[in-house]
Amino acid sequence: MEVSCAFPTALDSPDNIALAEQLGYARAWVYDTPQQSPDVWMTLALAAERTERIGLGPGVLVPSLRHPMVNAAATATLAALAPGRVAISFGTGFTGRRAMGYGAITWAYMESYIRAYRGLLQGEVVEWEGARMRMLHPDGHAPARPVEVPILIGALGPKGHEVAKRLGDGLYVTLQLPSFASEYSWVPYLVWGTVLDEGEATDSDHARLAAGPGWALAYHGAYEFGGPTAVRALPGGDEWMDVVERTAGEQRHLAVHSGHCVELSEADQAAWDAGGHATLQDVTMSGTRDQIRRRLDEAAARGVTEIVYQPCGPDIRAELERFLDAASG
Template identity: 25%
Template sequence: MTAKTLHLPVAAQPSVESIVDIAKRGEQRGYERAWLPETWGRDAVTVLTRIASETDEIGIGPSIANVYSRSPALLGQTAATLQEVSDGRMRLGIGPSGPAVIEGWHGVDFDRPLRRTREYVDIVRAVTSGETLYYDGDIFSLAGFRLRCDPPETPIPIDVAGMGPKSVELAGRFGDGWHAIVFTPEGMKNRLEDLRRGIELGERDPNDVRVTLSVTACALEDGDRARELARQHLAFYVAAMGTYYRESLARQGYEEEANEIAAAWSSGEQERACSLIPDELLDDLGAAGTPERARAELEKFEAIDGVDSIAVGFPRGATTAEIESTIDALAPNR
């Protein structure tokens, strides 16, 4: 059975407490884990620490922590500390993000993203194992680092985010899981072939690699409002978050639509950009509408063979009440 997790809101919330409350509601409704994106709002580590301290069962993890703004040794320390404060509920999601974020926001060259991600996986594993770190890679040459505390009793799984064929292959070959976002069911099936190739190259057991697909969802009694929020969210990601979401959509058969959306947005026509998202594309990428319709749309993602977990995400324009409505409507134990 496909598990359900929460992909906590990417948009700014009123307070840290409001994000914690969403995670607590997810725990009460039976969601397995609360994933927290780290973009331009509150940092993931502080908020995840609060969530860990105010919940008992729900898992925690960043989705994703990029592999540029923290050193790999620091990320390993951070993961080990979060595993301690959560009593073993931590799962680490990492990935390269993209040049718009890494270069534009963090001022770091977006250099060799795949190789860098691979080395982060290696180094974080070494750090969290408690062994003295000696690493000679193409990017990092490190020696002598070791945790001055006991390593986690429960090893921390490291998931890798990716959208293109090579990044997904890397997740299968070296990661403990793959995080996917902005995928159609058919596009997801194609990328799962890349994941399986990576698993074979790494001579790994497919059961050891967990697949999490984040799906933008909005379930409201006002179904039209829910779908409009989802349209706004999708248009923003396609047009304003660099080129990688647009390129991913193009690989999935929506190149013309993706380019038209981006062109309208860049011209300042944001309403028109949203209107360029047809119902077919909206339904192919999310689950939005009345509670009944949203549940039906979500089922097509849950039915994909090879997907272990659906992370229920929310439109960036949704209010707290609308987020709560969606959590309740799509909950595993509703």
């Protein structure tokens, strides 16, 4: 299993990616979340200039945020800056859409988008929104077509699985590991968490800062996919909902996704303090070094070929070092 990392795109992400390369991580993925992050492509370009070996890519692009020509041109640019190191993944939009009040895009839209995007990179004339277009970049403006980059697709259900099988070079997964993961030869699995010291409590300051933002995704996801009832079924869920419901319904998604993957929001902290931290090891890749090693072995047995770890907290270097040591066995 390869050991890679991910970052919730920030101004220091290029430096953190350079650090990850020094430590030995295989690949770095950054998020396409414009409502809370710098531009994903600008960040990856800066990372390409500061690194030599580590793989680079967006994990995941949300198609509705950009015209397929824009993403194709950006992909070609990154491929020129980091030849042989680029991989692209697409998803229907969890934070990248829901934090702005939209639902996920349809899989029919995803399929048509990826076909247009892939066709552009191949140098083909494609049709999009009733118009025909082709990448016209002359020499010196982009690599010659075709621009060959692997494309992974984030899917959890049967519709996404079918699109991924037809169009993808791999399956990019997070939140849960679908049963069909073993059908793919390349499966990056995005996780959050921290390596706990022997005897360290799940409510330690270190656990809260380093693994809390990943733990909070259980509440964010429960709300988006199951509504308030699903959240209230979680430990600390009542306290979480009490804070979120202070925000008017038409703006409630702003409260739900505040601090997403970066820090605990007021609602997240309320759930944590009410005992929600007890589920930390159930919903994140947290545990002692040996516990994490066993869980990674279990993930590999279910089809994961690349673990993608997102560190959190004030000491990113320490979190990257601790996880890589645990994952390396």
